[in-house]
Amino acid sequence: METSGILANINRYVKLDDTQQTALKAILSSKTLNKREFLLEPGMICRHQSYVVSGCLRSFFIAADGSEQTIQFAIEDWFISDFNSYLNQAPGSLYVEAITPTTVLQLEYEATEALCLEHPIFERYFKMTAQKAFAFAQNRMLSNLRDSATERYLVFKERYPEIVERVPQYALASYLGMSAEFLSKIRKSV
Amino acid sequence: METSGILANINRYVKLDDTQQTALKAILSSKTLNKREFLLEPGMICRHQSYVVSGCLRSFFIAADGSEQTIQFAIEDWFISDFNSYLNQAPGSLYVEAITPTTVLQLEYEATEALCLEHPIFERYFKMTAQKAFAFAQNRMLSNLRDSATERYLVFKERYPEIVERVPQYALASYLGMSAEFLSKIRKSV
DNA sequence: CGCGACGTTGATTTGCCTCAACGATTGTGG
DNA sequence: CCACAATCGTTGAGGCAAATCAACGTCGCG
Numbered sequence: 001m002e003t004s005g006i007l008a009n010i011n012r013y014v015k016l017d018d019t020q021q022t023a024l025k026a027i028l029s030s031k032t033l034n035k036r037e038f039l040l041e042p043g044m045i046c047r048h049q050s051y052v053v054s055g056c057l058r059s060f061f062i063a064a065d066g067s068e069q070t071i072q073f074a075i076e077d078w079f080i081s082d083f084n085s086y087l088n089q090a091p092g093s094l095y096v097e098a099i100t101p102t103t104v105l106q107l108e109y110e111a112t113e114a115l116c117l118e119h120p121i122f123e124r125y126f127k128m129t130a131q132k133a134f135a136f137a138q139n140r141m142l143s144n145l146r147d148s149a150t151e152r153y154l155v156f157k158e159r160y161p162e163i164v165e166r167v168p169q170y171a172l173a174s175y176l177g178m179s180a181e182f183l184s185k186i187r188k189s190v
Numbered sequence: 191m192e193t194s195g196i197l198a199n200i201n202r203y204v205k206l207d208d209t210q211q212t213a214l215k216a217i218l219s220s221k222t223l224n225k226r227e228f229l230l231e232p233g234m235i236c237r238h239q240s241y242v243v244s245g246c247l248r249s250f251f252i253a254a255d256g257s258e259q260t261i262q263f264a265i266e267d268w269f270i271s272d273f274n275s276y277l278n279q280a281p282g283s284l285y286v287e288a289i290t291p292t293t294v295l296q297l298e299y300e301a302t303e304a305l306c307l308e309h310p311i312f313e314r315y316f317k318m319t320a321q322k323a324f325a326f327a328q329n330r331m332l333s334n335l336r337d338s339a340t341e342r343y344l345v346f347k348e349r350y351p352e353i354v355e356r357v358p359q360y361a362l363a364s365y366l367g368m369s370a371e372f373l374s375k376i377r378k379s380v
Numbered sequence: 381c382g383c384g385a386c387g388t389t390g391a392t393t394t395g396c397c398t399c400a401a402c403g404a405t406t407g408t409g410g
Numbered sequence: 411c412c413a414c415a416a417t418c419g420t421t422g423a424g425g426c427a428a429a430t431c432a433a434c435g436t437c438g439c440g
Contacts, residue, residue, distance in 0.1 A: 061332075063336050069332065069335060069336055071328065083321075083325055083328065084325045084329070087321055087322070087325055116314070116317075120310030120313055120314070123310055123313040123317055124306070124313045124317075127306075127313055127314075127316050127320055130317055130324055131273075131316075132277070133324045134273065134320055134323045134327055135273055135274050135277055137327035137328050137331060138261065138273065138327050139274070140331060141327060141330060141331045141334065142259065142261070144331065144335065144367070145259060145334065145367040146253050177334070177335040
């Protein structure tokens with residue numbers, strides 16, 4: 001199992017000693033997905049947070065009018081889950097789908113909580129990542145309130161060029177909060 | 191200094207013993223604000239997270255076109271700050287303004303970090319609150335992407351009726367991502 | 381090859397914004 | 411305690427960004 005990526009990720013926030021690294025590795029499990037395969041579907045309890053070793057996924061849900069709304073993309077070195085469902089260990093409302101063939105490392109909820117209680121340094125790590133995720137979500141929200149569709153696309157493309165290239169256009173459009181047709185027109189005009 | 195509210199808040203997530211409660215109280219400071227007074231202005235480094243003992247505040251920024259964008263409201267038992275600025279201890283871009291006369295308890299950044307290192311239970315508490323805040327921000331974002339202006343208003347009013355009653359309408363409109371005039375028309379039509 | 385998934389393009393519609401003018405309410409100095 | 415300014419909210423006219431609808435390309439894959 002290839003764990004160097006996730007260890008490097010964590011070590012960007014906190015320094016793990018050997019005991020802590022071993023304890024972490026002990027609860028990691030690996031999973032591979034084919035293109036279009038679901039890691040999670042609505043109604044399921046999200047038991048894991050998944051770290052992307054290779055590949056590309058997205059989370060989305062089906063709105064009342066039948067349209068898809070993309071919540072998040074995840075490529076190498078990102079985490080993905082139905083976070084609401086994971087946090088409360090309650091049935092969720094999201095799909096998590098592999099856009100390309102994908103390998104993830106999974107952290108199971110109970111085992112992760114136990115790891116945090118045993119080694120508070122992981123509490124600290126997850127605090128830092130949650131705070132960063134919150135700041136990110138707040139920025140995205142602002143961008144949605146403030147910017148035009150064209151600006152949102154250009155900002156996203158500037159910041160995440162590889163995601164723009166790797167995901168279907170209709171998924172990107174729903175992430176950016178616009179119709180697929182309009183994104184097509186934006187791309188033509190810029 | 192009235193600390194029972196913030197202690198009760200924390201005890202909803204974790205159980206503090208006497209030593210931990212004392213350590214927390216030692217770093218709390220109190221502050222009062224008049225109506226329209228600023229707790230924070232753009233360019234300042236946000237040194238504190240503020241817990242609202244009484245009153246009502248909002249955070250907002252001035253967009254490129256000169257319009258105000260409200261990020262967050264805070265009433266009794268909520269926290270408020272320029273979280274991006276607080277997290278990175280870098281100059282921020284938000285105003286935090288008292289809507290009514292307000293009293294807050296403040297947690298200073300360095301002291302809070304030290305408290306977390308000394309007592310990992312606070313690491314756990316801030317992890318949980320950050321995760322909850324992230325889930326909340328994600329839900330708000332979805333609501334903005336998916337729902338019409340009228341639906342956003344009705345959902346917000348249903349969930350936070352007291353905030354709707356306590357804040358100026360132009361501030362609520364900018365929080366919900368619509369013009370003040372349009373919110374006025376929505377209110378008339380429902 | 382042909383079918384299904386994805387993207388493009390144009391015509392039309394609409395939700396919401398902008399601008400402008402006018403009430404209502406609150407606060408403040410004379 | 412009144413006058414009159416600010417501040418905040420309301421209403422209507424007109425305009426625009428983006429949605430919707432419909433039809434048609436295009437590409438990869440069974």
